[in-house]
Amino acid sequence: MSNDLDFLFKPLVLVTGFGPFLNHPVNASWEAVKLINKEMLETKHNIELVLLEIPVTYENVDEFVPALWETHTPKLMIHVGVSSEASCMTLETQAHRKGYQRMDYFDKCPANHICTAEGAIRLHTKLNVERICKEFNGSCSDDTSAISSKDAGRYLCEYIYYTSLSVDNTRTLFIHVPDIPKYPSEVTARALEKILELTLEQVIEMDSSKEVTEKLKDVNLDDNGENSAQNNL
Secondary structure (H helix, E strand, O other), X not given: OHHHHHHHOOOEEEEEXXXXXXXXXXXXXXXXXXXXXXXXXXXXXXXXXXXXEEOOOXXXXXXXXXXHHHHHOOOEEEEXXXXXXXXXXXXXXXXXXXXXXXXXXXXXXXXXXXXXXXXXXXXXXXXXXXXXXXXXXXXXXXXXXXXXXXXXXXXXXXXXXXHHHHHOOOOEEEEEEOOOOOOOHHHHHHHHHHHHHHHXXXXXXXXXXXXXXXXXXXXXXXXXXXXXXXXXX
16 A cells, blocks of 8 residues: 555656657657656656657647646656757757747647747746756766757747746756757667756755745744744733
């Protein structure tokens, strides 16, 4: 029974990749995501890891992504997409609400080219992307490397990123991966695992720091309450 309860309370990490579209009948993002070593990461970090393929349509993002947040309350959400321009792992730092003019897999665009999620014109991840890249580059022994980017491309990649950032920008990251000829899927999968671990570590740090701050706040409130009670005596 205790094992069942342990499972219920494991932090959940969600990683999404995209399905086929236009010039990418095989999408490098999902090909790599589905090769992530789920069991290894779950055991090592005591998490539940969910890997999902998302169709390349604005409507699917609108429908599924907020529902994923609501249903799973993930500890960490990582979206992965392919970029034909990327030559290494590219970690995006921001996403815009407007400017989505490129047609999706169903030849559709969002109304007025605006993301349906509510939020500012531009949202940033609160994760320290530069630090993740630095740690990744310092620890990887193969030919992979990571850089940060401020331009997620105003297509489904940026659209899904904005949607998740609007829900919680403290635990959301988007990664552009190179196409398969540049990085074989296995290589990309190993790189994604490492980035996931570094990002999860950062989220856990931030959550712990937040808990300490809140406890200190509570202690101060209690102290103030006692002091005011004594002053009233």
